Amino acid sequence: MGSKILSSLNPQIPSQKTIEARFKFIKDDLLGTNITISFRYILFLIILEEDKVKLPGPISYSIFKDIIVHTAAIVESCIYYCLKTAIFLNKIEEKDIMDIEWKEITCKDLYKISGVEKVCGVIKRKQCESFEDSTQFITLNKAAFRAKVFDKEEYDCAEKIRKIRNRIHLAALKETDDFYQKKDVNNVFDNAKKIIDKIEKYLN
Numbered sequence: 001m002g003s004k005i006l007s008s009l010n011p012q013i014p015s016q017k018t019i020e021a022r023f024k025f026i027k028d029d030l031l032g033t034n035i036t037i038s039f040r041y042i043l044f045l046i047i048l049e050e051d052k053v054k055l056p057g058p059i060s061y062s063i064f065k066d067i068i069v070h071t072a073a074i075v076e077s078c079i080y081y082c083l084k085t086a087i088f089l090n091k092i093e094e095k096d097i098m099d100i101e102w103k104e105i106t107c108k109d110l111y112k113i114s115g116v117e118k119v120c121g122v123i124k125r126k127q128c129e130s131f132e133d134s135t136q137f138i139t140l141n142k143a144a145f146r147a148k149v150f151d152k153e154e155y156d157c158a159e160k161i162r163k164i165r166n167r168i169h170l171a172a173l174k175e176t177d178d179f180y181q182k183k184d185v186n187n188v189f190d191n192a193k194k195i196i197d198k199i200e201k202y203l204n
Helices: 002-012 016-022 029-050 057-088 137-146 152-174 182-203
Strands: 100-112 118-128
Touching: 016 029, 029 057, 057 137, 057 152, 057 182, 137 152, 152 182
Parallel strands: none
Antiparallel strands: 100 118
16 A cells, blocks of 8 residues: 555656756755755655545644645755855855844852852853854844845745744644644745745845
8 A cells, every 4th residue: 555655656756856956046065955855855745645545634734744844944944055155255244144142251259148149240242143053043034134135024934934833843842733734834835935036036
């Protein structure tokens, strides 16, 4: 049964090269390959869900959640790559797009109040948050807006993707969350297309 489903799906999934062509604006080979793999997996899930085989409700919900999570990962990766490339090409500067935060430089004990309390003197300095591989989705979205990669509408689209992705992650920790529908997936796809198209235009 399973082998028949897989064999029927395989010819319908576009080749690696076909998907790579869609993301040709990604010049990082490793990132491009990983995005392509995720994209093909999304297509596999779409075809599987739309196949004539009737899937139980919870399985369909899980497929929809998987599609949303992987789509969000692709969008997040594209935003990261766009900003990293723009910084490298000196089109934007980190200090102009990243949050400013107070960093503790030194801390010195001044006097002891009790066995469990003491007064300290602290020197803090304002520093720009570094743009790194670990930069969070929410920070990437704000940075893209500050860099004018996104306008307000596009920023809102990216935030919608991030928030629905986060809800899935949080729900997995504390509750059964099996209520995602195809319309949720379609909304994520619509927002993702706007973001990816804008990034491609910006980089080209």
